[in-house]
Amino acid sequence: xxxxxxxxxxxxxxxxxxxxxxxxxxxxxxxxxxxxxxxxxxxxxxxxxxxxxxxxxxxxxxxxxxxxxxxxxxxxxxxxxxxxxxxxxxxxxxxxxxxxxxxxxxxxxxxxxxxxxxxxxxxxxxxxxxxxxxxxxxxxxxxxxxxxxxxxxxxxxxxxxxxxxxxxxxxxxxxxxxxxxxxxx
Numbered sequence: 001x002x003x004x005x006x007x008x009x010x011x012x013x014x015x016x017x018x019x020x021x022x023x024x025x026x027x028x029x030x031x032x033x034x035x036x037x038x039x040x041x042x043x044x045x046x047x048x049x050x051x052x053x054x055x056x057x058x059x060x061x062x063x064x065x066x067x068x069x070x071x072x073x074x075x076x077x078x079x080x081x082x083x084x085x086x087x088x089x090x091x092x093x094x095x096x097x098x099x100x101x102x103x104x105x106x107x108x109x110x111x112x113x114x115x116x117x118x119x120x121x122x123x124x125x126x127x128x129x130x131x132x133x134x135x136x137x138x139x140x141x142x143x144x145x146x147x148x149x150x151x152x153x154x155x156x157x158x159x160x161x162x163x164x165x166x167x168x169x170x171x172x173x174x175x176x177x178x179x180x181x182x183x184x185x
Contacts, residue, residue: 005036006033008029009030011029013025
């Protein structure tokens with residue numbers, strides 16, 4: 001049976017002879033009723049506080065779960081980002097190595113071609129110089145033979161001077177050519 005403070009305050013008892021003082025009993029019942037009402041209010045306040053605390057605890061638990069979930073997700077994302085970055089870095093390094101190898105290969109090929117071109121040019125120069133020497137020698141030989149076959153006829157003094165100048169220029173030119181060829185060899 002539940003008793004409410006109002007039940008205590010309005011409780012009446014049957015009367016018997018020699019019973020308790022009704023006024024004193026009523027005062028006591030009112031005091032018990034007031035005290036009981038205070039206890040009930042306190043209990044209700046504590047229940048409300050408990051309910052608020054439980055709500056707060058539930059909210060904190062939800063926040064805790066959310067934080068744990070967020071941290072787990074962030075950790076997974078960080079791991080994924082790190083793995084992706086490492087994979088991308090490896091790909092970049094492999095690409096750079098391939099490009100470096102290609103550049104080195106092209107540079108070696110270019111260097112070989114340049115050395116070959118230099119060698120070819122030296123060979124062409126030597127051929128040209130040898131051909132030029134041979135041509136000059138053959139012309140000199142032809143001139144010498146031409147002098148033997150057809151000696152210079154007596155010429156008038158003026159023509160003789162002119163011929164001597166030409167021969168002198170020819171000899172001078174021949175010596176310069178020989179000197180130039182000697183310097184280049």
